Amino acid sequence: MTINDIKNLLNATVVSGHQLLDTEVHNACGSDMMSDVLAFVKDQSVLLTGLVNSQVVRTAEMMDMVCIIFVRGKEPSEEIINLAADRGIVLMKTSLRMFPACGILYQAGLRG
Amino acid sequence: MKLHYEVPGDDFTRAGDASGDVKRRLKRLGFPPDVIRRAAIAIYEGEINMVIHAGGGTADIEIMPDRITAVLSDNGPGIPDVEKAMQEGWSTAPDNIRALGFGAGMGLPNIRKYSDSLNIDTAVGKGTTLTITVLANPAQQ
Numbered sequence: 255m256t257i258n259d260i261k262n263l264l265n266a267t268v269v270s271g272h273q274l275l276d277t278e279v280h281n282a283c284g285s286d287m288m289s290d291v292l293a294f295v296k297d298q299s300v301l302l303t304g305l306v307n308s309q310v311v312r313t314a315e316m317m318d319m320v321c322i323i324f325v326r327g328k329e330p331s332e333e334i335i336n337l338a339a340d341r342g343i344v345l346m347k348t349s350l351r352m353f354p355a356c357g358i359l360y361q362a363g364l365r366g
Numbered sequence: 367m368k369l370h371y372e373v374p375g376d377d378f379t380r381a382g383d384a385s386g387d388v389k390r391r392l393k394r395l396g397f398p399p400d401v402i403r404r405a406a407i408a409i410y411e412g413e414i415n416m417v418i419h420a421g422g423g424t425a426d427i428e429i430m431p432d433r434i435t436a437v438l439s440d441n442g443p444g445i446p447d448v449e450k451a452m453q454e455g456w457s458t459a460p461d462n463i464r465a466l467g468f469g470a471g472m473g474l475p476n477i478r479k480y481s482d483s484l485n486i487d488t489a490v491g492k493g494t495t496l497t498i499t500v501l502a503n504p505a506q507q
Contacts, residue, residue: 289470292407293454293479305467309414312382313467316389316406318399333379341386 255279255363257321257344260300263358264348266323270335271344277320281365284325284356288313300364302355306330311337320344325352367391367429373413373438375422378466384425385410388434395429397502404480405434405500411473412438412496418463419443420494433482436498444490452478 258275261268268275282300285291291301291313300321301314306328314322321344324330330338330345338345348355360366369391371384389406409425416423420442428435445451451474459469478484482501488494
């Protein structure tokens with residue numbers, strides 16, 4: 255599916271990276287612990303998280319991820335938005351909580 | 367190519383500046399994606415450690431065609447028990463660091479996991495120097 259499909263499935267708002275919505279993605283992970291993302295994730299291209307700080311973008315950058323989705327209605331700061339834009343990473347936010355957001359994407363074919 | 371970075375200890379948001387820059391340089395130099403990722407993660411975890419535990423430090427990176435070597439040095443408190451610090455899940459990070467998404471006790475284990483060699487030179491009260499090597503083509507070494 256594309257990042258735009260994810261946006262529609264999660265009723266999400268795109269915060270930055272509108273020009274990258276056609277990017278194809280096949281797998282995702284959900285975590286609030288960046289240490290674990292760095293330890294256990296392999297080739298996942300989408301990160302769902304309720305953690306909002308610039309290290310989320312840094313972690314996604316290190317892992318070659320292309321899209322970050324902030325769950326539970328979390329609002330990224332200007333600093334986070336600018337960093338993601340500079341790194342070519344799509345930022346989205348959804349009011350859904352982590353579990354349903356992951357469930358919806360899994361049901362739609364995204365894998366872990 | 368030799369690179370030097372100062373890792374500021376008072377600004378958590380800047381942890382990742384050095385590893386991010388190294389990552390982009392390795393990409394431009396045409397290193398394999400897996401090598402780039404392993405080197406970037408190992409240096410990034412080292413940066414985070416220096417910010418969390420040591421009030422910052424320095425990162426000296428040497429990029430050779432066959433390897434990336436990172437020397438991360440700080441004048442922090444040192445690691446009293448390296449064996450424990452290498453255990454997954456063992457952490458001395460305070461709660462405020464956990465709230466930032468780190469301090470799960472995966473830092474040093476991750477550096478070891480993603481690097482081809484890791485040397486830890488540490489003295490309590492004096493500081494810690496990590497020497498991390500990532501080989502560009504481990505299978506042929």
